Amino acid sequence: MTGTSSSEAVLAKAARRAGLALNEQEVIREGSHAIYRVGDIVARIGRPGRLEDAERELRVSQWLNSSGIPTVETVSELPQPIVVDDRPVTWWHLIPDHRPATPAELGAMLRALHSLTPPADFELPSYDPFGDLRERLATASTVDDDRRWLLTRYDELHKQYDKLPDPLQLTVIHGDAWQGNLVVPPSGTPIVLDLDKVSVGRPEWDLIQLAVDYTDFARIPAADYLSLVNAYGGQDITGWSDFRLFADIQELRWVGFALERAAANEIAAQQAKHRIACVRGQVPKPWVWKAL
Numbered sequence: 581m582t583g584t585s586s587s588e589a590v591l592a593k594a595a596r597r598a599g600l601a602l603n604e605q606e607v608i609r610e611g612s613h614a615i616y617r618v619g620d621i622v623a624r625i626g627r628p629g630r631l632e633d634a635e636r637e638l639r640v641s642q643w644l645n646s647s648g649i650p651t652v653e654t655v656s657e658l659p660q661p662i663v664v665d666d667r668p669v670t671w672w673h674l675i676p677d678h679r680p681a682t683p684a685e686l687g688a689m690l691r692a693l694h695s696l697t698p699p700a701d702f703e704l705p706s707y708d709p710f711g712d713l714r715e716r717l718a719t720a721s722t723v724d725d726d727r728r729w730l731l732t733r734y735d736e737l738h739k740q741y742d743k744l745p746d747p748l749q750l751t752v753i754h755g756d757a758w759q760g761n762l763v764v765p766p767s768g769t770p771i772v773l774d775l776d777k778v779s780v781g782r783p784e785w786d787l788i789q790l791a792v793d794y795t796d797f798a799r800i801p802a803a804d805y806l807s808l809v810n811a812y813g814g815q816d817i818t819g820w821s822d823f824r825l826f827a828d829i830q831e832l833r834w835v836g837f838a839l840e841r842a843a844a845n846e847i848a849a850q851q852a853k854h855r856i857a858c859v860r861g862q863v864p865k866p867w868v869w870k871a872l
Contacts (some may be wrong), residue, residue: 587614587625594662594669621655622672634661634668637775643699649692651772675771681762683804685770687811689762694751694783707781709829713836720839722849726856737829747782755779757786787817792827798866831859848872
């Protein structure tokens with residue numbers, strides 16, 4: 581059974597338990613979560629064994645909204661979460677007719693988020709930039725020729741990261757801060773999405789994605805990147821002494837993301853091969869990586 585059909589089966593069972601009709605549904609994304617639109621509701625299907633994470637996402641949504649940071653809201657009329665085949669399903673209000681945030685809007689949101697005091701009534705996890713990356717690299721079925729290099733590179737980066745001095749400040753961070761995870765409906769108020777990685781960590785992790793988009797991929801022009809820096813408060817991490825370490829970790833994570841999908845998706849397999857060539861220094865910058 582493919583990942584998509586498995587997710588569809590989970591969705592069908594969860595919808596029956598919730599009394600929700602599936603007359604109108606479509607896949608929004610198959611990633612770390614399977615995300616479906618069901619009419620004006622969004623269903624997020626987590627990985628097996630992630631009930632605690634799903635419960636925390638629900639609490640994070642309530643907490644951020646009450647803290648003055650507009651965030652995707654849960655559908656309170658439906659049971660939350662529903663567990664099917666060990667996979668948690670949560671229900672969220674659809675945000676129609678939205679656009680991705682501008683870099684300036686993202687910078688302003690991150691400045692507000694990073695200024696929050698962590699919640700007192702539940703605990704946010706400590707952010708781990710590596711997560712299950714080593715397992716992804718070690719078990720990927722399409723990289724036999726590159727596996728040793730990838731694992732050696734992973735170990736090198738992890739050792740460098742472990743040697744960093746304790747940060748002056750740990751903050752509440754989003755953990756996957758890019759323009760697609762902050763959307764702007766016609767009302768003009770940016771709304772935060774994808775709360776599964778909200779945690780306590782180094783604030784630079786929320787700035788690294790757009791920084792490497794600017795430096796290594798040329799996805800955004802200098803003026804747009806400067807608007808992010810200014811909206812955030814003037815901190816440009818591309819001039820920071822540890823920028824390259826954080827950038828290399830982020831890019832290796834993006835390689836792992838492609839590898840996770842490569843066995844079942846030829847486009848992802850081609851993209852994984854290309855991304856590995858890039859991080860190995862075989863392709864000059866700026867790089868062009870296709871979204872998956």
